[in-house]
Structure formats: C-alpha cells, structure tokens
Amino acid sequence: APLGDLPTSGFSTGEEKNTLEQITTYNNFYEFGTDKEDPMRLAPERLAHRPWTLTVSGEAEKTGEFAFDDFMKGLTLEERIYRLRCVEAWSMVIPWAGVPLAEVIRRANPNSRAKYVKFYTKHDPEVFPAQRARGMSFLASIDWPYTEGLRMDEAMNPLTLLATGLYGREMPSQNGAPIRLVVPWKYGFKSIKSVVRIHFQETEPECTWNQLAPREYGFYANVNPDVDHPRWSQARERRIGELFKQDTLMFNGYGEEVADLYAGMDLRKNF
C-alpha cells in the first residue's frame, strides 16, 4: 500500500536511484535461499506482514511486546535516499521510507548499562525454508535466527534508519518486510531484515556473519575501500545497472556524519 506523501530528508543523496525492479529482484535474504532471485520468488507469498510483533527487551525502561502498528504509532515516516554498499562489491541507491532508530531508542529509554543494541530477524522455519535446512556440520552454515548489532552511538546516529517501506510504498517482502534496519555507512549485511526483536545490552552482541567467518566480516563492517575482504578487493564496486565498476567511498560517502564515531580507532583491526 502507498504510504502517502513523505517528507524528504536532507540526508538524501541526489544520485540516480535504482529502479524498483532492480531493488526487488536482486536481494540477499539467505533465509529464503542463497540465490539473488530466491527472495523475490519466495518471500512475497511466504512472509506475512501482519500480524507482526516487535519485542523490545534488555537494559531499557519501556520494554515489552508491541504489535507492529502500535509500535509505529506516533512516529513520522520520512523518505531517505541512501546508497547501499554490499560486502560483495555491488551497490544500489534506494529511496527508503522509515524513522530514525534514535527516536525508537529514546522512546524505549535505555539505562546506563545499555552500551549496544542487538537485532533479531524473525525465526520461523514455516516461513523461511533455509531455516529448516540443516547445513553439513563440517562446513560453515548459518546459525538462525540472523542477528546483528550496533554500538549505542552508532544506533543513535541520525543516519541510522528503521525502514518500513521503499519507493513510497510498504516494504516489499524480499527487502525485509515489514520493518528492517538501514545503516548506510556499513556493508549491507549489517542492515538486518524483518526485525522482531530489539535488545539493549552491555556487551558487544554476537552477529551472524561475524560469528560465521570472523576473519572476513567484522563487527563494525564499515564500508572501507582500504581494507579488503580477505578474498576480494573492496576498493571498487559495481552500481547495479552499470557494467563497469566505480570507486568505493570511505564510509560509503557518509564520513562527514559518522567518521567521528571511530576517532582514534584502528579501522584495520576493527574492520
């Protein structure tokens, strides 16, 4: 359904947007399978957007379970046109509709022990075929549910978005309906899809890709053209729709907004 007229944000890029078709036919959503076309094929018929319950838990005052529509009450959606850079060295420009995560966090009123935020994707093997399949134990496979996490200051950064739509409409299933995270200066896998739980905690959260291959996927996963993935270069990226690659920008071009978060940190070690 259309979301109505959305105010556009000053954080939006003026770059040419990827088409709705590109954004909805080329997805990494491993719960539906590892091929880029698996999500568009399976998600629309399998992933029901309602009822959807969000749990807020951990080190915060206003914890509890919320029906999605109650959770969104009082929050004003805005359009944010962001670059998305996948760790696989491709990128898109996507007009998200969402709310700053900071507003949701302020509402939950976390206490002083809340140093990190952890997110969980829905775990339901009836919905997600890959959650049913068992990996071969001697080969790396994902331990469901998918989880991701941010440091509190990253989560509070005004760029960080909880998105519920794109192109002015409700979020397509394959893009992580009904609600997902968008962290535009980090590799795409940090932007966890179909979130059911937001958990405040004191210690650094365990994150799916980081656990699966810690040498390849760090907790921070900031877009960084100078720190290569062990198996491929991160210096350049292919914008979907283009044949040739273009240079990748530090923090995916959002350095002005986020570089301060990492002042004094060795980004080669904390990759």
Place this chain on the structure above:
Amino acid sequence: MAGIRAAVFALCALPAVLLIVGLLQGTLGANPVERLLNGTGSWGLRFLIATLAMTPLRWATGARWVVRLRRQIGLWAFFYAAAHFSVFAVFEHGLGLAAIVSDIAQRPFILVGASALLLLLPLALTSTQGWIRRLGRNWKRLHWLIYPAAILGVVHFFWLIKADRWTEPLIYAGILAVLLGWRVVKRLG
C-alpha cells in the same frame, strides 16, 4: 560420428548462446556481469569434468567412439574458462593490466583459477593432429596437466563460496574424485 560431433558442438555452444542472447535481451537479471562471470566459470568446470569422464565412460560402456568426443569437449572447457577470465579482465578491471596482475597476485582463489587456465592453454594449443604427431609420447605427458587443472578449478570454486552454498562445488568435487579415483584403481589393479 559426424552427426554426433555436430550435436555435441551444438550442445556445448548452447550455454554461451543463451548467455549472449540473455545479455542482448536484458534478461540476465539486475547484475548481468555476475551472471556472465558465474555462468562461464561454471560451464568451464562442467566441461572440464565432462572431458575427464570420457575415458571412464569408454571403460564402462566399451564404446570407443566416446573418446573421440574428448578433444572437442576439452576445447569447449578451455573456451568457457577463457571467456570467464575475459569477463573478469574486462568488467572487473576494465582491462587494466596492473589491476588484473595485482588482483591475481593478492588473492589466492583468483591465483588458483588463473593457474588452472594457464595449465589448459598449452593443452588447447597442442590439440591438433599435427601437434599430437610432433610431440609423440610427450603429448600424453603434457596432457596429463588436465588433472591438476581440474583440481585447481574445483578448489577455485570452493574458495569463492560465501556460506551455505556448498552443494554445487561438493558435487563437482565428488564427481572429480570418482573420475580420478577410477583411474588410480585401474592403474593399481
């Protein structure tokens, strides 16, 4: 035999034709370069394994003519492997020689793939009757290189897997193990 040869030619050319048609019609999805890269690579490996299956197939069936298809299928394997490298060189690096060399040198899985292609090159060049005659017994010794090339090809594929996509490389590894093991058993027995 000529009919069979022509049929095999058409069959082997089909994946390339489909990729080119898909590219021209824009039906290769949102990231056509990725499709070209993965498609050419997969077919190179499949035909390489098919080449190695010809001799055991003759043992199993007693049909001598299957071996006479081996050269053609082997050349198709080289064609797809070379196309795979070309897509990499053109679209990943815009044919920048320094970038290609440094990418190969820095990344073991690319180095392994490039080595496999390099091993196949002399085999493709010496696949003519003239070279078979000229090289004599050495021809067979030289063409033994297809074994390490196939192993490197499978390793290259394994190495680029992100997670949970092990099925296809595992199948290739399994078939290759059977085809090579068969030869070892035959030689020992």
